[in-house]
Amino acid sequence: MSVIKIKNPPCVLGVGNAVGKEEFDGPLGGYFSFHSDDNRFGMKTWEKSEAEMVKISYNNALSDAGIVSGDVGAIFAGDLMNQCTASAYGLSDTNTPYFGLYGACSTMAEAIMLGALTVSGGNFKAVASCAASHNCTAERQFRFPVEYGGQRTPTSQRTVTAAACMILSQGESCMYVRTVSPGRIFDAGINDINNMGAAMAPAAYDTLFNFFTSTGCAPKDFDLIATGDLGFEGAEILKDLMKEKNYDISAVYNDCGLMIYDREHQDVHAGGSGCGCGAAVLCSYIADKFRNGEFNNVLFIGTGALMSPLTVFQGETIPAIAHLVHFSSKK
Amino acid sequence: MSVIKIKNPPCVLGVGNAVGKEEFDGPLGGYFSFHSDDNRFGMKTWEKSEAEMVKISYNNALSDAGIVSGDVGAIFAGDLMNQCTASAYGLSDTNTPYFGLYGACSTMAEAIMLGALTVSGGNFKAVASCAASHNCTAERQFRFPVEYGGQRTPTSQRTVTAAACMILSQGESCMYVRTVSPGRIFDAGINDINNMGAAMAPAAYDTLFNFFTSTGCAPKDFDLIATGDLGFEGAEILKDLMKEKNYDISAVYNDCGLMIYDREHQDVHAGGSGCGCGAAVLCSYIADKFRNGEFNNVLFIGTGALMSPLTVFQGETIPAIAHLVHFSSKK
Numbered sequence: 001m002s003v004i005k006i007k008n009p010p011c012v013l014g015v016g017n018a019v020g021k022e023e024f025d026g027p028l029g030g031y032f033s034f035h036s037d038d039n040r041f042g043m044k045t046w047e048k049s050e051a052e053m054v055k056i057s058y059n060n061a062l063s064d065a066g067i068v069s070g071d072v073g074a075i076f077a078g079d080l081m082n083q084c085t086a087s088a089y090g091l092s093d094t095n096t097p098y099f100g101l102y103g104a105c106s107t108m109a110e111a112i113m114l115g116a117l118t119v120s121g122g123n124f125k126a127v128a129s130c131a132a133s134h135n136c137t138a139e140r141q142f143r144f145p146v147e148y149g150g151q152r153t154p155t156s157q158r159t160v161t162a163a164a165c166m167i168l169s170q171g172e173s174c175m176y177v178r179t180v181s182p183g184r185i186f187d188a189g190i191n192d193i194n195n196m197g198a199a200m201a202p203a204a205y206d207t208l209f210n211f212f213t214s215t216g217c218a219p220k221d222f223d224l225i226a227t228g229d230l231g232f233e234g235a236e237i238l239k240d241l242m243k244e245k246n247y248d249i250s251a252v253y254n255d256c257g258l259m260i261y262d263r264e265h266q267d268v269h270a271g272g273s274g275c276g277c278g279a280a281v282l283c284s285y286i287a288d289k290f291r292n293g294e295f296n297n298v299l300f301i302g303t304g305a306l307m308s309p310l311t312v313f314q315g316e317t318i319p320a321i322a323h324l325v326h327f328s329s330k331k
Numbered sequence: 332m333s334v335i336k337i338k339n340p341p342c343v344l345g346v347g348n349a350v351g352k353e354e355f356d357g358p359l360g361g362y363f364s365f366h367s368d369d370n371r372f373g374m375k376t377w378e379k380s381e382a383e384m385v386k387i388s389y390n391n392a393l394s395d396a397g398i399v400s401g402d403v404g405a406i407f408a409g410d411l412m413n414q415c416t417a418s419a420y421g422l423s424d425t426n427t428p429y430f431g432l433y434g435a436c437s438t439m440a441e442a443i444m445l446g447a448l449t450v451s452g453g454n455f456k457a458v459a460s461c462a463a464s465h466n467c468t469a470e471r472q473f474r475f476p477v478e479y480g481g482q483r484t485p486t487s488q489r490t491v492t493a494a495a496c497m498i499l500s501q502g503e504s505c506m507y508v509r510t511v512s513p514g515r516i517f518d519a520g521i522n523d524i525n526n527m528g529a530a531m532a533p534a535a536y537d538t539l540f541n542f543f544t545s546t547g548c549a550p551k552d553f554d555l556i557a558t559g560d561l562g563f564e565g566a567e568i569l570k571d572l573m574k575e576k577n578y579d580i581s582a583v584y585n586d587c588g589l590m591i592y593d594r595e596h597q598d599v600h601a602g603g604s605g606c607g608c609g610a611a612v613l614c615s616y617i618a619d620k621f622r623n624g625e626f627n628n629v630l631f632i633g634t635g636a637l638m639s640p641l642t643v644f645q646g647e648t649i650p651a652i653a654h655l656v657h658f659s660s661k662k
Contacts (some may be wrong), residue, residue, distance in 0.1 A: 002404055002428055004454055045645055073333055074513060082413045083639035084433045088516060092637075092650045097333055097513035099441060100637070100652075102415045102433040110430060114445060121452030123335055182405060182428035185419060306423075306431070308414035314376055319423045321431075 003181045003214040009331050010119040011173035012166055012290070013126060014065025015283035018056040020135065020161025022268075023280065026261045031284035033060055039136065039161050047089075050081065050134035053163040054090030058130060061165035061283070065126070069094050072167070073124025076111035078102050079132040079275055080159075082141060086132050090163075096128075105200075105229050106183070107131040108164065108279035109302025109323035115168045116177040116325075125170055132163035133274030142193075142309055155195040157231040157257060158268040162276030164283035172331075175290040179215070179326035183207040185306065187319040193312045197234025197270060200303040203320035204230060205241040208301060211324050212247055219249045225299045226286065227322075228278025229257040231271035234303070256281035278302055286327075296329040334512045334545040340662050341450040342504035343497055343621070344457060345396025346614035349387040351466065351492025353599075354611065357592045362615035364391055370467065370492050378420075381412065381465035384494040385421030389461060392496035392614070396457075400425050403498070404455025407442035409433050410463040410606055411490075413472060417463050421494075427459075436531075436560050437514070438462040439495065439610035440633025440654035446499045447508040447656075456501055463494035464605030473524075473640055486526040488562040488588060489599040493607030495614035503662075506621040510546070510657035514538040516637065518650040524643045528565025528588075528601060531634040534651035535561060536572040539632060542655050543578055550580045554626045557617065558653075559609025559633045560588040562602035587612035609633055617658075627660040 017032055024035035034056055036042075041052040054077070062069060075094060077087040078101035091098060103110040111129035118124050136146050138159035144150040168177060186206050190199035204227050212218065219225065230238060235255040242249050256278040257271035282300055289295035302325075307318040348363055355366035365387055367373075372383040385408070393400060406425065408418040409432035422429060434441040442460035449455050467477050469490035475481040499508060517537050521530040535558050543549065550556065561569060566586040573580050587609040588602035613631055620626035633656075638649040 002455070007453075047641060047645065078433065081639065082641065083435065083637065085637065085639045085642050088637035088650050089642065089647065092516040092518050095515050098516050098652060099445065099513060100433040100435075102409065102431040104414065104431075114430065117449055117452060117454055121448060121454075122338075123448055123452075124333070182430060184426050185423040185429050187423050306414065306416065306419035308412065308416045310378060310413065311416050311420065314378065316420065319419050321429060 003179060003211055005179050006116055006120045006177055008120050009176040009178050010116050010168040011171055012175040012287060013169040013173055014061050014167040015287045016057040016060025016064055017164040017280045017283045018053045019280055022266060023160060023162055023260055026266060028260055028285050031288055046134055046136040050086040050132055050137050051090035054086050054130060054132045057163040057165045058091060058128060061128060061167050065167040067126060069096055072096050072126055072128050074099060075128045075130060076101055076114045077130035078107040080138050104304030104306050105273060105275050106302035106304030106321050106323050107275045109300060109325050112166060112177060112325050113180040113182055113323055116180055119168050119170060127168050128165055129168060130165040131275040131279040133159050133276035135159045135161045138274060152269055153194040155233050155270050157196060157270045157273035159274040160260060160272040160277035162280035164279035166283055174329055175287060176328050176331050177325060178328040181207055181211050181324040183322040185319045185321050187317050189317050191317045195233060196273060196305045197231040198237060199305050199318040200320040201230055201234040201237035203322040204238050204301050204303050207322040207324050209245055219247060219252050222252050222297045222299050223295045225249055225253045227255045228302045229273040230255045230303055231257045231273060233270050290329060298327045300325045300327060334510060334542055336510050337447055337451045337508055339451050340507040340509050341447050341499040342502055343506040343618060344500040344504055345392050345498040346618045347388040347391025347395055348495040348611045348614045349384045350611055353597060354491060354493055354591055357597060359591055359616050362619055377465055377467040381417040381463055381468050382421035385417050385461060385463045388494040388496045389422060389459060392459060392498050396498040398457060400427055403427050403457055403459050405430060406459045406461060407432055407445045408461035409438040411469050418461060435635030435637050436604060436606050437633035437635030437652050437654050438606045440631060440656050443497060443508060443656050444511040444513055444654055447511055450499050450501060458499050459496055460499060461496040462606040462610040464490050464607035466490045466492045469605060483600055484525040486564050486601050488527060488601045488604035490605040491591060491603040491608035493611035495610035497614055505660055506618060507659050507662050508656060509659040512538055512542050512655040514653040516650045516652050518648050520648050522648045526564060527604060527636045528562040529568060530636050530649040531651040532561055532565040532568035534653040535569050535632050535634050538653040538655050540576055550578060550583050553583050553628045553630050556580055556584045556630045558586045560604040561586045561634055562588045562604060564601050621660060629658045631656045631658060
């Protein structure tokens with residue numbers, strides 16, 4: 001496991017996002033810059049809707065950063081659709097070098113890590129890191145088409161309809177990528193596809209515990225430690241696992257899947273999930289709090305479950321991964 | 332489009348591969364270090380067979396490089412299976428930071444580019460770049476289960492059963508990554524899923540032509556220009572497109588999909604395809620020719636078609652991408 005302190009930390013030059021109706025109706029609604037009331041974003045198929053959402057968030061990030069696509073040296077992007085077509089189709093007319101990623105729901109953290117490392121290495125002046133998920137494409141692909149109205153278990157999470165994009169660049173701003181820690185694949189032996197939080201929490205623990213012991217940092221050093229999409233079940237497990245090792249993170253910890261919805265008034269079971277969940281919370285609420293000076297140090301931990309519907313049908317356990325990014329207001 | 336000259340070019344410290352029966356029976360059979368006579372690699376499902384193949388090629392590359400998994404700072408890997416599970420499951424017990432990629436059949440070139448950039452940047456001492464495809468998992472997922480015995484069109488290609496891994500490292504060897512050029516997404520308007528070569532050739536042209544004009548290099552500067560898996564159709568189109576711009580590549584050009592099979596005596600239609608095709612030819616034949624001094628400069632161009640079966644059913648065109656890596660015997 002490696003914790004990489006970034007040389008010449010790149011700054012967050014701009015962020016963009018686009019979300020669906022349920023996300024806009026949630027507690028963070030006011031932080032999002034674009035939403036679609038019917039989750040279609042003007043398109044006829046859910047797949048095109050997701051691709052359009054990617055395009056909108058990319059363009060919003062460019063205008064927030066005050067640059068054009070020609071200024072972007074490379075795009076790092078991924079999503080949950082088979083063959084990652086939301087990203088490929090949504091970004092197909094950008095004319096910009098493209099690195100397709102698959103990190104399941106950890107994709108945004110992976111995209112930011114690779115973006116930060118290549119900008120820091122002087123390979124690109126600016127890059128775009130993107131991730132997206134759409135409730136209707138994901139439910140159809142991983143579980144059942146939403147039109148079936150299938151029953152869901154209490155531990156299941158709702159795939160978030162959201163795309164987000166972060167522009168990383170050489171230069172100055174109020175938010176820098178200071179440290180990254182790519183996770184290793186961690187298989188805790190869970191094979192319940194309706195309890196992804198339980199499959200991913202041990203991976204988040206593995207990466208976070210290693211970060212604390214390697215750096216000497218403690219929970220109190222951060223304004224927020226946010227996992228991407230552990231949901232209620234996974235978040236509780238992570239807090240317990242950390243507490244067993246004498247790291248009480250409860251005062252500063254939250255999960256983007258719990259932040260994006262109001263579990264009391266929205267029918268989301270254990271909370272939100274999906275690539276777009278952590279990405280959208282990061283590229284709205286968290287970036288905003290850096291801009292107004294409320295946040296100075298945040299750990300963002302992208303969490304991903306690396307199974308497929310086929311491996312689950314074949315009785316395999318669910319390997320998971322967690323990538324950590326430390327954002328700071330100081331270089 | 333960017334052509335990146337790598338600072339402190341990393342060396343190829345070792346390569347590993349594992350292939351199926353048809354690949355072993357092909358013209359390059361003698362170059363492969365491991366093969367399975369029934370394409371099962373000792374496993375009960377095709378999916379497990381593919382994951383096992385990934386594991387074998389990774390371990391072979393480690394022993395070829397004379398290192399252990401603990402020496403590898405990060406793995407960059409991907410495959411064609413939905414959710415890239417061949418890589419995730421095959422590499423799940425490596426205990427090594429993992430970056431999942433999806434570049435369709437261009438994945439090996441993408442993995443090498445990211446590996447080279449991060450080693451060059453001093454982030455890792457050594458990394459592993461991996462890619463894999465399996466005929467039986469890919470045919471089932473993208474077309475029909477092979478057990479159906481479906482008819483194939485003359486322009487269709489045979490997905491190669493192969494996994495390969497390259498260890499890139501600081502230090503010295505007979506083969507270095509000198510230059511990389513990540514491609515942009517290029518949609519030529521092709522929507523025939525049985526003619527992927529035609530969809531990918533314009534992307535290969537886009538990246539190669541840009542490389543020549545940006546660097547001032549010419550075809551004669553290379554011992555081999557190898558595309559990953561354009562097959563017969565795509566290879567002819569690429570040669571024509573380059574010739575129209577006064578670059579005659581025919582003397583030094585070949586396609587890994589044409590090299591790995593004997594089209595006269597093997598039933599492979601337009602040649603081989605898949606992530607594993609270019610990866611396996613690179614990590615056997617090409618690496619060998621560097622070792623014995625026959626090759627000093629090779630351009631490896633990974634070519635990928637970024638559609639999914641769903642986008643094809645929905646009538647979309649096929650976006651493609653091509654990533655270029657220049658290997659040289661000199662630093």
